[in-house]
Amino acid sequence: LYMEFKVARKKRILNKVPGPATVPVFGNALQFGKNPTEIVNKYFELWHENGMDNFRFWIGYYANISISNPKHMEYILNSNTLIQKSDIYDMLHPWLGLGLLTSTGSKWHKHRKMITPSFHFNILQDFHQVMNENSTKFIKLLKQAAAGDSIIDFQDQAHYLTLDVICDTAMGVSINAMDQHDSKVVKAFKDLCYIINCRAFDPLKRSELLYRFSPEYPAYKESLTVLQNFTNEIIEKRIEAHRSGSAKQHEGDEFSRKKMAFLDTLLSSTIDGRPLNQQEIYEEVSTFMFEGHDTTTSGVGFAVYLLSRFPAEQRKIFEEQRQIMGSDLGRDATYQELADMKYLDLFIKEAQRVYPSVPFIGRYTEKDYDIHGTIIPKGTTINLSLMALGYNSRIFKEPHRFRPERFETEKPGPFEYVPFSAGPRNCVGQKFALLEIKTITSKIVRSFEVLPAVDELESTDGYLNTYLGLPNAEKLRKEAQGHKYDPILSAVLTLKSENGLHLRLRERK
Numbered sequence: 001l002y003m004e005f006k007v008a009r010k011k012r013i014l015n016k017v018p019g020p021a022t023v024p025v026f027g028n029a030l031q032f033g034k035n036p037t038e039i040v041n042k043y044f045e046l047w048h049e050n051g052m053d054n055f056r057f058w059i060g061y062y063a064n065i066s067i068s069n070p071k072h073m074e075y076i077l078n079s080n081t082l083i084q085k086s087d088i089y090d091m092l093h094p095w096l097g098l099g100l101l102t103s104t105g106s107k108w109h110k111h112r113k114m115i116t117p118s119f120h121f122n123i124l125q126d127f128h129q130v131m132n133e134n135s136t137k138f139i140k141l142l143k144q145a146a147a148g149d150s151i152i153d154f155q156d157q158a159h160y161l162t163l164d165v166i167c168d169t170a171m172g173v174s175i176n177a178m179d180q181h182d183s184k185v186v187k188a189f190k191d192l193c194y195i196i197n198c199r200a201f202d203p204l205k206r207s208e209l210l211y212r213f214s215p216e217y218p219a220y221k222e223s224l225t226v227l228q229n230f231t232n233e234i235i236e237k238r239i240e241a242h243r244s245g246s247a248k249q250h251e252g253d254e255f256s257r258k259k260m261a262f263l264d265t266l267l268s269s270t271i272d273g274r275p276l277n278q279q280e281i282y283e284e285v286s287t288f289m290f291e292g293h294d295t296t297t298s299g300v301g302f303a304v305y306l307l308s309r310f311p312a313e314q315r316k317i318f319e320e321q322r323q324i325m326g327s328d329l330g331r332d333a334t335y336q337e338l339a340d341m342k343y344l345d346l347f348i349k350e351a352q353r354v355y356p357s358v359p360f361i362g363r364y365t366e367k368d369y370d371i372h373g374t375i376i377p378k379g380t381t382i383n384l385s386l387m388a389l390g391y392n393s394r395i396f397k398e399p400h401r402f403r404p405e406r407f408e409t410e411k412p413g414p415f416e417y418v419p420f421s422a423g424p425r426n427c428v429g430q431k432f433a434l435l436e437i438k439t440i441t442s443k444i445v446r447s448f449e450v451l452p453a454v455d456e457l458e459s460t461d462g463y464l465n466t467y468l469g470l471p472n473a474e475k476l477r478k479e480a481q482g483h484k485y486d487p488i489l490s491a492v493l494t495l496k497s498e499n500g501l502h503l504r505l506r507e508r509k
């Protein structure tokens with residue numbers, strides 16, 4: 001009764017927005033399913049039932065609104081005040097503290113201003129060298145893993161590569177994840193990302209207090225400590241190197257430019273005229289390590305998976321590679337050559353439309369907002385569904401058809417396609433991410449013919465084997481005819497396939 005009374009005003013206002021019927025106490029919590037796969041399926045079912053538009057729902061007494069209408073999306077993403085993140089991001093606090101992704105207010109403003117130049121063209125070129133070195137090694141390892149027509153889980157392989165790239169670029173150290181899958185640090189990264197994603201949608205595990213009694217808590221705590229110690233140790237060594245001058249010894253020469261890491265940029269930056277303290281550096285470096293590898297694992301993973309299903313599009317990419325790279329297909333593409341790969345751009349754009357690496361982002365209202373006549377009361381969690389935009393037939397013709405060329409003719413509005421978000425809190429690492437995805441995909445296409453796990457999985461009609469956003473009966477009918485290697489999408493902080501992304505790689509001669 002107390003809770004009913006407490007949320008009465010919020011209910012009165014929010015329930016004017018259409019949404020599913022609620023039950024007392026639980027709201028809609030019981031309908032949403034138990035895991036990230038059931039949740040994304042239910043989410044799209046509700047989205048379809050509500051006219052592919054905004055809808056409200058209640059998780060217990062927590063008020064939620066799903067936003068997928070581009071006009072509302074524009075208002076929220078452009079707002080300079082609606083920048084407080086929703087409580088789903090709290091899961092990240094023990095690891096990332098209050099870094100750029102999770103902070104708000106003046107701290108966020110100052111740090112954003114300080115960090116934006118870290119992705120300057122010159123610095124990106126240095127990062128590109130690291131990406132090239134790591135993807136060359138990746139190709140070698142893939143040749144072994146995929147030998148003899150073996151079926152590999154590409155999502156798993158991509159994870160180790162992106163981890164090596166991010167540690168090298170963020171901290172200037174190599175953790176050799178590609179060679180040492182089971183090292184303490186590599187395992188801690190993997191386990192922590194997985195646990196955070198699972199916790200985010202489990203109301204019992206989300207509570208920091210209750211989570212302490214969960215059987216998985218000791219393992220979580222151990223992974224957290226391993227990563228905290230690892231990152232702090234590197235920061236301390238680097239601070240000492242800067243202090244003693246040894247970090248500067250080779251500055252200006254070819255080698256030290258290559259090794260200029262994000263951490264070095266932070267160490268030479270200031271906020272309010274003072275250098276950053278160790279905790280601030282820790283928070284930003286950890287944020288980069290998380291944001292910069294879990295997202296790109298998803299981006300590279302799904303892009304290469306789509307190559308396996310759409311051979312005609314893969315052939316077009318390969319042709320473009322031949323035109324730009326000439327006869328030596330084994331060498332590294334330069335920064336400019338990558339920029340010239342326009343069809344590859346379209347392919348990655350289309351891949352992000354159907355499998356956006358960040359499917360949802362969250363905000364929290366600290367006051368009432370009237371957004372184009374929709375009142376969102378104070379204390380509501382806003383779930384911005386970047387993913388639903390991609391499946392909206394009012395924006396994209398035949399959204400379940402995979403057609404990179406669509407971006408040449410159909411021009412979505414600026415808030416109708418936002419895989420990297422938009423406005424003041426957009427992705428600061430967008431250029432880095434696209435550079436990495438292009439570097440790897442380009443090298444893979446030049447080295448291998450990417451084939452589906454089994455031949456019958458090649459798409460013959462140009463359609464995806466993902467049916468989210470279709471009327472429920474049609475979706476269930478199509479899924480019933482599916483294959484065990486079809487991806488089972490799981491969407492929490494990043495989009496992944498629960499059963500991996502399986503494919504084969506045939507070496508090009």
Ligand code: HEM
Nearest residue numbers: 100101291292295299357358361420421425427428429433
């Ligand atoms: C395919 C890859 C990526 C995608 C799709 C992506 C997407 C996004 C999105 C949608 C946001 C907004 C999140 C929100 O508002 O809560 C975001 C924020 C952010 N991203 Fe990315 N991201 C990618 C890769 C990266 C990489 C590689 C880095 C760093 C190297 C990075 C660093 C960040 C940071 C620090 C923020 C927070 C920005 C802020 O709040 O000011 N991201 N990203």
